[in-house]
Amino acid sequence: MGRFILRRLVFFAITLLITSVLIFALIRAAGGNVAAILLGKNSSAEEILKLSTELGLERPLPVQYFEWMNNFLHGDLGQAFRSKQLASHLIWTQAPVSVPLSLGGLLLAIIIAIPLGTYAAKNFNKPSGAFVALLSQIGIAIPVFWAGLLLSLVFGVHLGLLPTGGWVPWTENWVGSLRSLVLPVFTLGIVMASTLTRYTRTAILDVMNEDFVRTARASGMSRRVALIKVGLRNASLPLVTVLGLLAAEMVGGTVIIEKVYSLPGISRMILDNVTAREVVVVQSTVMVIVIYVMTINLIIDLAYGLLDPRIRVGK
Amino acid sequence: MSENIKAPKIRAKKGRKKSRLPLIMGASITLIMVIIGLISIFWIPLDVNESDPSIRMLPIGTPGHLFGTDYLGRDVTSMLMTGVRTSVIIGACSAFLALFIGTMFGMLAASVSKLDEPIMRTADIFMAMPGIIFALVLASTIGAGYLTTIFALTSFFTPAFVRVTRASSMRVLAEDYISVARLYGRGKLFITFRHVLPNISSILIVQFTIYFAAGVLSEAGLSFLGVGINRPSVSLGMMLHEAVEQIGITDPLGVWPGLGIVILVIGLNLLGDGLRDYFDPRFSQRAR
Numbered sequence: 001m002g003r004f005i006l007r008r009l010v011f012f013a014i015t016l017l018i019t020s021v022l023i024f025a026l027i028r029a030a031g032g033n034v035a036a037i038l039l040g041k042n043s044s045a046e047e048i049l050k051l052s053t054e055l056g057l058e059r060p061l062p063v064q065y066f067e068w069m070n071n072f073l074h075g076d077l078g079q080a081f082r083s084k085q086l087a088s089h090l091i092w093t094q095a096p097v098s099v100p101l102s103l104g105g106l107l108l109a110i111i112i113a114i115p116l117g118t119y120a121a122k123n124f125n126k127p128s129g130a131f132v133a134l135l136s137q138i139g140i141a142i143p144v145f146w147a148g149l150l151l152s153l154v155f156g157v158h159l160g161l162l163p164t165g166g167w168v169p170w171t172e173n174w175v176g177s178l179r180s181l182v183l184p185v186f187t188l189g190i191v192m193a194s195t196l197t198r199y200t201r202t203a204i205l206d207v208m209n210e211d212f213v214r215t216a217r218a219s220g221m222s223r224r225v226a227l228i229k230v231g232l233r234n235a236s237l238p239l240v241t242v243l244g245l246l247a248a249e250m251v252g253g254t255v256i257i258e259k260v261y262s263l264p265g266i267s268r269m270i271l272d273n274v275t276a277r278e279v280v281v282v283q284s285t286v287m288v289i290v291i292y293v294m295t296i297n298l299i300i301d302l303a304y305g306l307l308d309p310r311i312r313v314g315k
Numbered sequence: 316m317s318e319n320i321k322a323p324k325i326r327a328k329k330g331r332k333k334s335r336l337p338l339i340m341g342a343s344i345t346l347i348m349v350i351i352g353l354i355s356i357f358w359i360p361l362d363v364n365e366s367d368p369s370i371r372m373l374p375i376g377t378p379g380h381l382f383g384t385d386y387l388g389r390d391v392t393s394m395l396m397t398g399v400r401t402s403v404i405i406g407a408c409s410a411f412l413a414l415f416i417g418t419m420f421g422m423l424a425a426s427v428s429k430l431d432e433p434i435m436r437t438a439d440i441f442m443a444m445p446g447i448i449f450a451l452v453l454a455s456t457i458g459a460g461y462l463t464t465i466f467a468l469t470s471f472f473t474p475a476f477v478r479v480t481r482a483s484s485m486r487v488l489a490e491d492y493i494s495v496a497r498l499y500g501r502g503k504l505f506i507t508f509r510h511v512l513p514n515i516s517s518i519l520i521v522q523f524t525i526y527f528a529a530g531v532l533s534e535a536g537l538s539f540l541g542v543g544i545n546r547p548s549v550s551l552g553m554m555l556h557e558a559v560e561q562i563g564i565t566d567p568l569g570v571w572p573g574l575g576i577v578i579l580v581i582g583l584n585l586l587g588d589g590l591r592d593y594f595d596p597r598f599s600q601r602a603r
Contacts, residue, residue, distance in 0.1 A: 011432065011436055014436070015436050015439050015440055018436075018440055019440050022440065026449075026452050027452060137581055137584050137585070138577070138581065140525070140528065140580065140584060141528065141576070141577045141578075141579075141580035141581040141584065142573075142576075142577055142580075143532050143535045143536060143539075143552070143573065143576050143577075144532075144536065145535075145536060145539050145552075145555070146535075146555065146573040146576065146577075149555075149559065149569060149573070150573075195525070198525075202518070202521055206517070206518070237482060237486060238479065238482055238483060238486075238518070241478050241479055241482045242479075244442075244478070249446075251446075251447070251448075252446050252447040252533075252536070255447045255448070255540070256447070256536050256539065256540065259539075259540060267447075267448075270448055270451075271451065271540075274448075274451055274452065286448055289448070293442070294439065297439060297442070
C-alpha cells in the first residue's frame with residue numbers, strides 16, 4: 001500500500017506540472033497582446049511596447065513560465081496588472097463563497113443520492129423504486145441555471161423566504177451569509193444528486209446480477225444484507241469514479257450558480273479577469289482550482305486501492 | 316429458495332414487458348425533437364433575428380406567433396425550433412466524439428498495462444481543467460460558436476468515458492472467465508472486443524445518453540453564460556440568457572426554452588434506459 005501511495009503522489013506532482021504548462025500555454029494563447037488591451041484602443045505602439053516591457057511580457061514565454069511557476073511554488077501567485085491586487089488576496093476573499101458552495105453542494109448530493117439510489121435499485125420492480133428513478137430522471141434533465149432560476153422564483157420572489165441573490169460577508173453577518181448560500185447549495189446539491197442517484201442505481205443493479213451476490217444470497221443472507229455487505233462495496237468502484245467526475249463538474253456548476261445568484265465567488269472573478277486579460281491572475285486562479293480538483297482525484301485514486309485490493313496488487 | 320426456482324419465468328416476462336415502455340417513450344420524444352430540429356433546417360415560421368418593434372411581447376397563442384414574441388418582437392416559435400436543432404447537433408456530436416475516443420483509450424488503458432498510466436494521467440489533466448473555464452478561454456481564442464462548443468465539450472467529456480470504460484473494463488478483466496479465455500490462448504484484442512466490450516456496453520450506453528444529455532445541458536449553460544452560442548445562431552440556453560437579462564426571471568419567456576431542454580434531456584435518458592434493457596437481456600432476466 002505504501003508503494004501504491006508513493007506512486008500516486010509522484011504522478012500527482014508530474015500531472016500538476018504538465019497541467020501548469022497547459023494552462024499557461026492556453027491562457028497566453030488566448031491573451032492576445034495583453035498590454036494593448038490594458039491600455040485601450042487609443043494607445044500608440046510605443047506605449048504598448050513600454051508597458052509590455054514594464055510588465056515583463058516581452059520576454060520569451062518559457063522565461064515567463066518559469067518565473068510564474070517559481071513564484072507560484074513559493075506562494076507568490078502574482079498580482080493584477082491594473083489594480084495591483086495580489087492574486088492570493090483575490091482568491092482568499094472569494095474562497096469563503098465558492099468553497100462552502102461547492103463542497104456543500106457535493107456533500108448534499110452524496111447524502112441524498114447514495115441512500116436514494118440504493119433504495120431505487122433494491123425496489124427497481126416496485127412503484128416506489130420507479131418513482132425515485134423518475135425523480136432522478138427529471139432532476140438530471142433540469143439545467144442547473146434553470147433550476148436556480150425556478151427556485152429563486154419560488155422561494156425568493158413568490159414566498160420571499162430567502163434572498164434571490166447577492167452576498168453578505170461572513171464577518172458582517174454570518175446568518176445572512178448562510179441565508180444567501182441556502183438556495184445556491186440546494187440548487188447545486190439536488191442537480192448533482194440526480195446524476196449520482198442514477199449512477200448509484202445503475203451500479204447496484206449491475207452488481208445485483210453478479211455471481212458473488214447470488215452466492216451471498218445462496219449462503220443465506222437476506223437480499224438487504226447481501227446488498228449492503230457485498231453489493232455496495234463492489235458497486236462503490238464505479239461510484240467512486242463518478243464522484244470524481246462530479247467533483248470536476250461541481251466547479252462548472254459553481255460558475256453557473258454564482259452567475260445565477262450573483263454571488264461574488266472565485267468563478268465570477270475568473271470570468272471578469274479573463275475578459276480583462278489579467279493573465280497572471282487567471283493562470284494562478286485556474287491553477288489553484290486545478291489543484292483543488294486534482295487533490296479530490298488523488299483521494300479517489302487512493303480510495304480505489306483501498307476498495308479493490310486487485311487494483312492495488314496489480315500495480 | 317423454493318420461491319426462486321419458480322420465479323424466473325414469470326419475472327422475466329414481466330421485466331421484458333416493462334422495459335419496452337421507457338424505450339418507446341424515449342425514442343418517441345427524441346425522434347420528435349430531432350424532427351423538429353430537421354424541419355427547422357428547411358423551414359421556420361419567421362426569421363429568428365428579424366425584430367419588429369410593433370409586435371413586442373405578444374402573449375402565447377397569438378395567431379401567426381404560436382409562442383408569442385420576445386422583447387424585440389422576434390418570433391419565439393422559430394427561435395425554439397432553431398434552439399432545439401442547436402441542442403441536438405451539439406449534444407450528439409460532442410457525446411459521440413467523446414464516446415469514440417474515450418472508449419478506445421479506456422479499453423487500451425485497461426488491457427495494456429504500459430499505456431495505463433500515461434492515458435489515465437492525460438485524462439486526469441483534461442479532467443482537472445474546469446470545463447467551463449476551458450470553454451471560456453477557448454471562446455476568447457478562436458471565438459465562440461458551434462465548433463468551439465463541440466470541441467470544448469468533447470475535451471471535457473472524453474476523460475469521463477476513459478475513466479468509466481477503464482474502471483468497468485478492469486472489473487470485467489478481473490473476472491474468472493477472462494482468465495479462462497487467456498488460458499485458452501485468446502489474444503488481448505479478442506478478449507477486449509469479444510468479452511470486455513459487450514460486458515461494458517450497458518454502462519457505455521447509459522454513459523453516452525447521459526453525456527448526450529449533458530452536452531445539451533452544458534451547451535445551454537455555456538450559452539447562458541454568454542460563451543456558447545451567440546446571435547445570429549440561436550440556442551435554448553441563449554434564449555434563457557436573453558430572457559433573464561432583458562425582462563427578469565418572472566417572465567414566462569424564461570419558461571419555454573427551459574422546458575424544451577428538460578423534455579429533450581428526459582427523452583434521451585429514457586431512450587438510454589430503454590436501450591440498455593433492450594440490448595442487455597441479462598439485465599431484465601437475471602435481476603432479482
